[in-house]
Amino acid sequence: MQSGTTVIRAEGLARRYGHLHAVSGLSLSVDCGQVLALLGPNGAGKTTTLSMLTGTLAPHAGRIEIAGHDLAEAPQQAKRSIGYLPETPPLYPDLTVEEYLRFCARLHGMNRGESREAAAKAAARCGLETVSRRLIRHLSKGYQQRVGIAQAIVHRPAVVILDEPTVGLDPVQIRAARQLIRGLAESAAVIVSTHLLNEAAELATRVVILAHGRIVHDTSTDTDSQQIRMECRRPPPPERLAGIAGITAARAAGDGALVLTLDAATDPRPALLSAAVAEDWGLQTLCPVRDTLEDTFLAALAANPEAAA
Amino acid sequence: MRAALIIAGRDLRSLFRSPLAWLLLAGASFVIAWVFLWFVQGYMASAPQLPAGTRNPGVTALVATPTLLWAALVLVILTPLLAMRLLAEERRSGTLNLLRAAPVPVSAIVAGKFLALLAFLWLTVAITAAMPLSLELGSTLDLGRLGAGVLGLALLAAAFGAISLFISALTRQPLLAAFGSFGAIVVLWIINMAATTPGSASGLAWLAFQPHLNALLQGVVDSADLAYFVILTLLFLGLSVWRLDAERLSG
Numbered sequence: 001m002q003s004g005t006t007v008i009r010a011e012g013l014a015r016r017y018g019h020l021h022a023v024s025g026l027s028l029s030v031d032c033g034q035v036l037a038l039l040g041p042n043g044a045g046k047t048t049t050l051s052m053l054t055g056t057l058a059p060h061a062g063r064i065e066i067a068g069h070d071l072a073e074a075p076q077q078a079k080r081s082i083g084y085l086p087e088t089p090p091l092y093p094d095l096t097v098e099e100y101l102r103f104c105a106r107l108h109g110m111n112r113g114e115s116r117e118a119a120a121k122a123a124a125r126c127g128l129e130t131v132s133r134r135l136i137r138h139l140s141k142g143y144q145q146r147v148g149i150a151q152a153i154v155h156r157p158a159v160v161i162l163d164e165p166t167v168g169l170d171p172v173q174i175r176a177a178r179q180l181i182r183g184l185a186e187s188a189a190v191i192v193s194t195h196l197l198n199e200a201a202e203l204a205t206r207v208v209i210l211a212h213g214r215i216v217h218d219t220s221t222d223t224d225s226q227q228i229r230m231e232c233r234r235p236p237p238p239e240r241l242a243g244i245a246g247i248t249a250a251r252a253a254g255d256g257a258l259v260l261t262l263d264a265a266t267d268p269r270p271a272l273l274s275a276a277v278a279e280d281w282g283l284q285t286l287c288p289v290r291d292t293l294e295d296t297f298l299a300a301l302a303a304n305p306e307a308a309a
Numbered sequence: 310m311r312a313a314l315i316i317a318g319r320d321l322r323s324l325f326r327s328p329l330a331w332l333l334l335a336g337a338s339f340v341i342a343w344v345f346l347w348f349v350q351g352y353m354a355s356a357p358q359l360p361a362g363t364r365n366p367g368v369t370a371l372v373a374t375p376t377l378l379w380a381a382l383v384l385v386i387l388t389p390l391l392a393m394r395l396l397a398e399e400r401r402s403g404t405l406n407l408l409r410a411a412p413v414p415v416s417a418i419v420a421g422k423f424l425a426l427l428a429f430l431w432l433t434v435a436i437t438a439a440m441p442l443s444l445e446l447g448s449t450l451d452l453g454r455l456g457a458g459v460l461g462l463a464l465l466a467a468a469f470g471a472i473s474l475f476i477s478a479l480t481r482q483p484l485l486a487a488f489g490s491f492g493a494i495v496v497l498w499i500i501n502m503a504a505t506t507p508g509s510a511s512g513l514a515w516l517a518f519q520p521h522l523n524a525l526l527q528g529v530v531d532s533a534d535l536a537y538f539v540i541l542t543l544l545f546l547g548l549s550v551w552r553l554d555a556e557r558l559s560g
Contacts, residue, residue: 056409058558079412090407094323106315107411151407 089148093137233282316421392473454528461525
């Protein structure tokens with residue numbers, strides 16, 4: 001699939017459980033090449049949304065298109081392009097890893113020969129070669145989780161949807177899994193639900209925050225732009241800073257602090273420091289801004305008080 | 310159809326890897342063999358007193374038919390125990406989501422599960438049929454009657470399987486599914502007892518397994534009896550599909 005092609009198109013999705021509106025009026029388009037992190041507090045509707053996008057749960061309203069096929073009208077064609085890891089990895093403990101992956105590949109329409117090759121490839125990508133002949137029931141939780149990820153990618157889908165993929169992995173495995181997920185985006189659109197903000201920040205090219213079944217925030221995390229925070233005793237006006245080469249924007253953040261958005265092409269720090277000395281700003285600190293996602297997350301929830309209720 | 314076979318193959322592989330399947334198969338074979346030998350012994354003891362010629366009921370009626378009837382009773386217990394894992398277990402362990410997210414229609418999921426169950430049950434039926442068939446070595450069997458009886462047993466197994474599969478689709482507790490299926494099969498087995506009391510509807514009697522199975526065991530192949538088993542099987546398979554589909558909408 002070509003990078004940039006829209007492969008997931010959801011419009012006006014709604015889903016109720018009794019009187020509870022788990023998801024309402026949710027629209028979302030995801031392009032190939034994107035890694036979208038779906039964030040939200042517990043009960044925000046993340047799993048419901050993912051279940052609807054994978055066709056395991058029917059929406060009460062709205063429509064979903066996967067790789068150009070309507071999920072309700074042509075479910076078989078649409079589902080061919082979906083790889084899905086649910087919250088609980090759907091594993092058959094009595095099968096070996098290889099048998100299981102081949103079964104999954106064949107379910108998605110591959111013949112015996114293709115499935116053998118695809119299973120071997122998926123196992124290799126997920127670091128499962130050494131355990132491919134062992135029964136799944138005898139594997140550790142970390143390996144089982146990786147088998148779950150392998151299952152979702154074995155048929156090379158254009159859409160990969162992973163519900164909390166790094167739960168149960170140790171820090172080394174988490175790092176490997178994130179690397180793997182980023183790699184998937186070369187040929188697919190990836191949606192990852194997580195409640196770990198640092199995971200979203202590290203993995204995603206786009207962050208969507210759900211609250212109360214609605215999208216309350218949707219931004220691309222532009223990896224090219226970077227922010228630094230500057231604190232001065234006698235801060236200059238922000239317009240002065242925006243004039244320095246390499247700084248694309250500047251805004252006051254209170255208490256003499258300024259947040260500067262940098263342009264990756266030019267390093268503005270030498271110019272900034274000479275200006276600080278020449279104009280006697282009383283520069284105290286200059287540090288990169290981290291964890292802006294946490295601020296975004298809390299701000300998005302605070303702006304939607306009904307979500308917190 | 311292809312997807313159904315893939316699902317059935319996976320199911321059988323898992324089934325035969327668990328001790329449960331082997332234990333059930335061994336247990337069922339043991340009980341049926343015991344009953345068979347008991348009938349053979351009874352026949353040997355009474356053979357000298359039996360009338361000669363055409364008035365002799367014969368070894369098929371005295372050994373084969375009651376053995377098949379006992380095998381049917383064994384199926385009443387065996388089928389719910391085998392079927393309880395089918396959908397209830399998949400739902401509990403979350404693997405049902407794998408099948409649901411795959412490009413496979415719900416009917417193929419149900420068909421796959423049913424075929425796996427049927428393969429196992431028909432293996433039991435085949436083992437059962439082999440026992441009276443071995444009498445052909447030393448006596449003359451009424452092969453037509455035996456064949457009709459085996460056909461009846463095979464159709465009964467399919468109906469039991471479809472009912473148990475449907476009940477397995479209703480719950481996520483395998484044990485609950487087993488008890489539910491057992492209850493449903495027993496009710497359908499004895500429902501004609503109520504019908505024999507005066508004043509009750511004869512439709513109730515038609516619903517019961519027993520008269521239809523008995524006709525086939527007597528060697529009478531009536532298309533109405535065959536239709537009964539086929540309709541019952543298809544009805545419960547259809548209900549299973551409907552149930553799984555409804556769950557996607559309401560669950």
